[in-house]
Amino acid sequence: MKAALEVQDVTVRFGGVTALDRLTLRHDRGGIVGLIGANGAGKTTLINVLSGTIRPERGRALLDGRELTTLPPHRIARAGLARTFQNLQLFGSLSVLDNVLVVDRDAAPLLDEVGLSDDLEKKPGELAYGRQRRLELARALALRPRVILLDEPLAGLAGSESDELLELFGRVRDRGVTVLLVEHDVPSVLRISDRVLVLDQGALLADGTPGEITADPAVHEAYLGQRR
């Protein structure tokens, strides 16, 4: 079977900085894959390569065996890979409902699923930050993706909002969508992920279940032990 997501020998450089260094990884299908690593490890760069906003100078990425690295972002989204952004990218002048309707006619059930059915006519700016995050998730789900990339979805959220959002990610996974979760909140990642990848200086430092990652001395030495 073709892997849902595959990264083959990908290198990205910004001037003298190697953000991804011949990175190779493969995820067969399903579940929540947590991607963690220190600041500058290359997490956002990897998401940008997968979603088509950065072209690697070497290597390629594939979704269900189809090469992504030659496609523009909108074609990648239509091919089944959706993403959310570290800084929310909502349409501020459109209603909550219209923000999702621009992607899919069946917006109302999706908004209900993320708990926003009482807010359909509001503008995104009128929602609490955690609810804006939910709206962004609904919009990404409206693409009916097979894989969804979440870039720092818990940043700036209070504990309870963050727990609710994590529960929602679990429901997305249960629908069969593969979730790639990039997040600085390591305890949350370890709690919810089925598989955890640890990036260090653009390369894979560790790859395993949350239990394996927690017990890995190399991860502690390079990363977990020195967390802020």
Ligand SMILES: Nc1ncnc2c1ncn2[C@@H]1O[C@H](COP(=O)(O)OP(=O)(O)OP(=O)(O)O)[C@@H](O)[C@H]1O
């Ligand atoms: N547009 C850019 N121009 C120059 N350097 C960049 C650019 N984007 C990323 N970098 C550099 O590439 C490296 C990887 O950055 P990246 O943002 O992918 O890391 P990250 O793991 O997402 O970090 P953070 O957790 O801080 O978001 C860093 O050294 C960063 O400074």
